[in-house]
Amino acid sequence: MKDFILKRSNSYNFYKNNYESLKQENILLKEELEKYKRVYPPKECPICGYKGIDFKPYVSVIHREVECPQCRSHERHRALWLYFHERKDLLKKGNTFLHFAPEIQFNELFRSSGMEYHPVDLNPQNSLSEEVVDIQDIPYDDNYFDLIYCSNILEHVPDDKKAMDELYRVLKPNGTALILVPINGITYERPYDKSKTFEDDQYNTPELREKYYGQFDHLRLYGTDFKDKLIDAGFKVLADDYIENLGHEIIDKYALIKDENIFECTKGE
Ligand SMILES: [Zn+2]
The missing domain is CATH 1.20.5 (Single alpha-helices involved in coiled-coils or other helix-helix interfaces)
Incomplete structure (x- = not known):
């Protein structure tokens, strides 16, 4: 005392x-x-409302502000969340919607839309998926879907050309396909030509893939030529600058990646 x-x-x-x-x-x-x-203005998550000094880094990725500590959203989820809230017209009741590798962050939004919703995944372990589907061989008729959402899938797919052809085939004329891939350079340290997709058959182990493509299960590192690949598959790319156009304040606040864009694609009549 x-x-x-x-x-x-x-x-x-x-x-x-x-x-x-x-x-x-x-x-x-x-x-x-x-x-x-x-x-360093405080960060916010538009999905769960988290506010804080920072987001969390994610596994091997060099880019630091990735994961929301509350809802575990990544940059692309937050960008898509903003996008879907601006484009509610895409979630039209009764329309057909194909969603690859469904993510928990969108579960309620999509399921409450009244759409004919098809959440699918190649991995049967994904509990939000209702059907096992290989994107290289989609078991649906031509011109079936009004909306397709395929985010960060193609970099895992052996034949991505076939996958893009399949996405094009099942999309309705004037339907919308939202396609995202990590575009190289953002989360990756090694210098290379960013205009070209980088892919080499000799990088065929998890270690080599991690070293050259930035993640152990990625099969290539897309470049800015990704847009040309979509066009080659037949798509009209209507927009690929949504995130960039949000401006740097929004990009910083929600910790988005300016160059990891949403490719809004359609198919002519
Ligand atoms: Zn969150």
Whole structure:
């Protein structure tokens, strides 16, 4: 008890004697904090409402602000969330919708849309999926779907050309296919030509894939020529600048990737 009183009186004397300098220090700290906030404004997740100083890094990816600590959304989920809330017209009741590798973040939004919703995955373990489907051989008729959403799938698919042809085949004329892939350079350290997709058969182990493509199960590293690949498959690419057009404040706030864009594709009559 004696010790405690002594400590207290010491700390009281310390504050009393140093009041002015501590006050000054406090003001400086507050100013520093304000400066920091201007340079690094707090992050927000539009999906779950998380607000905080940062998002979490994700596995091997070099880019740091990836995963929301609350809902585990990544950059692409947050971008798509903003997109679907702006384009509610795409989630039209009664329309057919093919969704590859369904993600928990969109489950409620899509299921409550009243669409004929087909969540599918090659992996039977995905509990949100209702059908096992290989994107290289889609078991649906030509021109069946009004909406297709295929995000971060093609970089895992051996024959991505076949997959794009299949997506084109099952899309209705004037339907919309939203296709996303990680475009190289953003999350990757090694320098290379970003205009060309990088793929080499000799990189055929998890270690080599991780080293050259940035993730152990990626089969290539797409370049900005990805858009040409979609056009070669027959698609009209209506837009590929949604994220960029959101502006840097929104991009920073939600920690989006400017160049990992949403390719909004359609098919002529
Ligand atoms: Zn979140």
